[in-house]
Amino acid sequence: MFLRHGGQLLSVAKQYNIPAEQWLDLSTGIAPYHYPIPSIPSSVWAQLPQTHATLLASAEKYYKCPALLPVSGSQSVIQRLPQLYLYNNPWLAAQSERISVYLPVQGYKEHEKAWRKTGVNIIYYHDIPSMQQLNGQCVVVLINPNNPAGKLISKVQVLALLQAVKRRQGLLIVDEAFMDTVQTDQSVIADAQCENLIVLRSVGKFFGLAGLRLGFAAACDEWLAAIAADQGPWPVSGPAQYVGHKALSDSAWQQQQRLRLRSLSLRLSQLLKSVFNVQSKGTALFQTIRLANAENIYDKLCRQAVYVRLTDDEKALRFGIPAENNFSRLKKALQNI
Ligand SMILES: Cc1ncc(COP(=O)(O)O)c(C=O)c1O
Incomplete structure (x- = not known):
């Protein structure tokens, strides 16, 4: 059984011939802000x-x-x-x-x-x-x-x-x-x-x-x-x-992370609604939107070095939550399709 996963940036970058460093990778449901790594003895x-x-x-x-x-x-x-x-x-x-x-x-x-x-x-x-x-x-x-x-x-x-x-x-x-x-x-x-x-x-x-x-x-x-x-x-x-x-x-960090993710995911769902006029579904770690032409939109985003997850049935796109400073880039890419 062949499985497609998000997070395959290197192979997608190669496929579209755009250097990996230039991509906005929203292909996973992993938080865009990670717990700060402490110094490890x-x-x-x-x-x-x-x-x-x-x-x-x-x-x-x-x-x-x-x-x-x-x-x-x-x-x-x-x-x-x-x-x-x-x-x-x-x-x-x-x-x-x-x-x-x-x-x-x-x-x-x-x-x-x-x-x-x-x-x-x-x-x-x-x-x-x-x-x-x-x-x-x-x-x-x-x-x-x-x-x-x-x-x-x-x-x-x-x-x-x-x-x-x-x-x-x-x-x-x-x-x-x-x-x-x-x-x-x-x-x-x-x-x-x-x-x-x-x-x-x-x-x-x-x-x-x-x-x-x-x-x-x-x-x-x-x-x-x-x-x-x-x-x-x-x-x-x-x-x-x-x-x-x-x-x-670290419960203080967890609380801050929860609030931050909820607010960013709400912002993401509002952006998707404004572009596609469809309500996304999801969690504070991703938003998924069903679209008749999901495969085509996936391709158009990839051509602009924005990598999201095309679902297995190829009828939906799952967007990971962008970090604050990546929203304008995502918005521009969505408006260009
Ligand atoms: C629903 C679900 N469960 C489990 C996993 C495995 O995650 P991990 O091995 O990092 O805990 C994933 C990974 O994407 C997932 O989406």
């Missing part, structure tokens, strides 16, 4: 990363959840979970085609890629699967809020879905990579202490630190032990732990 670089105690303490406070495992980006878990689910249980592995995995029609496709490799039966849903639709041996993957659609499923609805999954002894995986900027807390991370729920969080998006490769899995002890054993030793580097700890414990 040389011992942190020199030693093998040790226990996660300080990182865990700040993460537990930030996520309001006591059962967390630091991982090398949530992607590292997404790509391994299907194998872990099936091969920790030989009975399930022997009949993978009888397991139904419910995936959003639109959403981060790495989930689907990983599950497809295992021969399970894939069933697509819009927004949220209906309870009646769920089969006995079910795994439900929910991306909340959805990337790129921006749709948020309320906590009440997710918890009702969890009850339905529990009754079928299934597994609910909630990918909350874009949850950090949601206005009132809709995360189900604190409920992830039963064997039927795994919640994934990413430090890359909201903190603007995608290169750090840091994320968290929240689940019951058995699941966390299985993921930890699968990761092997030293999955999260010392510098990632050091910077992650500072970022997760």
